[in-house]
Amino acid sequence: MANWPLALVCLAFAIPTIIRLAENSWTLEIGAHGPIVLATGFWLLSRCDWSRSPLDVARNGAPLAWAGIAASLALYVFGRAYDFLMLETAGLYFALIGVLVLTVGPRAVLRNAFPLFYLAFLIPPPGWVIDLVTAPLQHFISYAATEVMRALDYPVSRSGVAIEVAQYRLLVEQACSGMNSIVGLTAVTLFYIYLLHGSSWRYALLLIALILPIAVFVNFLRVMTLILVTYHYGDGVAQGVFHNTAGVALFAVALAMMFAVDAGLRKLLGHRIR
Numbered sequence: 198m199a200n201w202p203l204a205l206v207c208l209a210f211a212i213p214t215i216i217r218l219a220e221n222s223w224t225l226e227i228g229a230h231g232p233i234v235l236a237t238g239f240w241l242l243s244r245c246d247w248s249r250s251p252l253d254v255a256r257n258g259a260p261l262a263w264a265g266i267a268a269s270l271a272l273y274v275f276g277r278a279y280d281f282l283m284l285e286t287a288g289l290y291f292a293l294i295g296v297l298v299l300t301v302g303p304r305a306v307l308r309n310a311f312p313l314f315y316l317a318f319l320i321p322p323p324g325w326v327i328d329l330v331t332a333p334l335q336h337f338i339s340y341a342a343t344e345v346m347r348a349l350d351y352p353v354s355r356s357g358v359a360i361e362v363a364q365y366r367l368l369v370e371q372a373c374s375g376m377n378s379i380v381g382l383t384a385v386t387l388f389y390i391y392l393l394h395g396s397s398w399r400y401a402l403l404l405i406a407l408i409l410p411i412a413v414f415v416n417f418l419r420v421m422t423l424i425l426v427t428y429h430y431g432d433g434v435a436q437g438v439f440h441n442t443a444g445v446a447l448f449a450v451a452l453a454m455m456f457a458v459d460a461g462l463r464k465l466l467g468h469r470i471r
Contacts, residue, residue, distance in 0.1 A: 207293050210273065214289050221282055222321045229448070230381025234318045237388055241312035249301040259299060266295035286320045311391055318384040331379065334413055342420040353424060362424050365432045378448050379412045386455055393459075400466070407458060415451040 215235070222228030269292035276284030294313060297306050306313065339360055346353040352363050360367040386408055390401045 207289070207296050211289055211293070214273075214277075214285055217282060218286065218319065218321070226378050227324070227327060227380060228321050229378065229445075230384050231319055233381070234316065234384050234388075238312060238316040238319070241315065241388075241391075242309070245309040245312060247301045247305050247309070249305055262295045262298040262303075265298075266292050269295060283321050283323060290317060290320060315384065315388060315391070318380065322380060327380070334416075338413060338417050338420055341417055342424060345421065346424055351424070351428060353428075360420075360424065362427045365427050367423060367427060378451075379409070382412055382448065382451050382455075383408050385452060389455070389459075400462075403462070404455070404459060407455070411451050411454050411458070415447050415454065418450070419447050 218228070218231055223231040269288045269290075271288070272284055273288030273292060276282065276286070276288055294306065297313075339355055343353050343355040343360060354361045383405075386404065390404055393401075
């Protein structure tokens with residue numbers, strides 16, 4: 198119990214970071230999963246077995262835990278001082294892991310590795326990493342959507358990073374911005390898989406492998422929808438409220454597709470996924 202004051206101090210540090218995440222990350226598609234991960238992550242932690250062995254803590258965990266806390270807090274201070282939200286959040290996250298090692302021991306932390314790993318999705322990834330990963334997919338989606346609409350005799354063309362629809366122009370990055378939600382889709386899918394206690398790790402890997410194809414297909418539908426709305430109702434409607442609500446709606450569609458695929462595979466494979 199001697200380490201609980203340290204845990205409370207870390208939680209006090211967490212409050213301003215959570216507020217900054219809510220203001221700067223959770224309002225964007227790339228971080229919209231944050232509140233879901235925070236709520237479900239703490240729910241998972243509340244269900245974990247945190248029974249500890251004081252001997253285990255004293256002999257195996259304390260030195261490395263203190264070193265990790267010191268390094269993590271330094272990272273936290275640096276990130277907060279220079280406005281690097283990713284570094285600030287990462288430093289806070291690893292400091293809390295260190296406090297858990299001190300409090301309940303490394304064995305309990307390893308025993309509950311998934312809930313702790315799941316909370317790591319609260320750390321906002323660098324934008325350049327997301328752009329590097331999704332840029333080829335965005336161009337592929339834009340190309341496929343343009344070709345399909347062209348085959349349907351719509352006046353659509355693509356030039357570099359822009360899609361031209363009649364007299365309107367859509368930026369590829371904006372039209373495909375839903376690819377940024379792939380991090381959130383991965384997080385929620387992992388949470389869903391974790392709750393399927395009867396599924397084998399091979400079956401879990403199969404579902405994880407389907408995340409990217411589903412994300413690509415859903416964002417293909419998004420681009421197609423934006424093209425159609427722009428052509429029939431104008432750029433103002435497509436880039437206004439509809440553009441924002443489309444991201445939320447299609448994220449829900451992606452999750453529904455994942456659940457439907459899971460139900461179909463479980464019915465098809467039966468006992469072989471156990």
